[in-house]
């Protein structure tokens with residue numbers, strides 16, 4: 001059914017439907033984790049010190065921490081602080097989406113051990129997330145079709161709490177050239193000078 005957006009543009013009601021579309025949207029294979037993928041129970045260090053999602057050097061970042069779960073899952077946690085507010089005392093939805101981007105990207109990167117970037121990220125916000133909450137995000141690698149990698153996640157208000165956010169994402173596997181060609185030179189040089197800024201990486205980078 002066609003509906004009209006507020007600006008008169010044509011839209012399709014399926015875009016805003018709560019009925020989930022088939023996922024993954026194309027036929028995929030679910031590969032075995034890479035032989036060098038970290039074992040279940042491994043705590044994963046930040047992948048880049050200045051990453052807003054996980055970096056230690058981002059004061060008001062999310063400081064997400066991740067641990068390998070089962071074969072295709074990684075559990076991440078982050079605690080919502082005052083710096084993450086959208087409405088008084090509540091997390092900003094865009095920052096919650098950032099947390100899921102990070103949790104899903106970490107899952108893809110560590111289990112496949114290939115560099116990949118987010119092509120598409122969908123979020124369903126089911127419950128408000130108050131400041132002080134630790135959001136526990138369980139992310140799952142769902143399937144691979146060529147360079148396209150599909151992953152999904154749900155985030156709970158505490159480990160045993162209700163699901164507050166769900167997300168699904170498409171990642172696209174890229175060459176290292178993607179980062180070298182597009183990254184700001186000063187930051188690439190900083191990493192070359194101090195490789196420890198890249199604390200956890202699925203492949204060796206040598207910018």
Ligand SMILES: CCCCCCCCCC(=O)SCCNC(=O)CCNC(=O)[C@H](O)C(C)(C)COP(=O)(O)OP(=O)(O)OC[C@H]1O[C@@H](n2cnc3c(N)ncnc32)[C@H](O)[C@@H]1OP(=O)(O)O
Nearest residue numbers: 047101102105106109110117118119120148172200201202
């Ligand atoms: C241990 C490591 C932990 C890392 C955690 C990091 C978490 C954070 C991750 C990020 O936030 S990454 C930053 C945000 N993302 C970007 O900056 C990506 C910007 N986009 C691009 O650079 C390019 O558009 C992209 C590399 C995604 C694709 O360009 P390409 O020219 O390489 O590929 P192409 O456009 O041919 O797309 C490849 C396939 O993906 C499909 N595709 C790409 N974008 C899509 C999209 N948005 N929706 C649906 N399909 C999409 C595309 O149709 C195609 O499908 P087919 O193979 O079937 O033809």
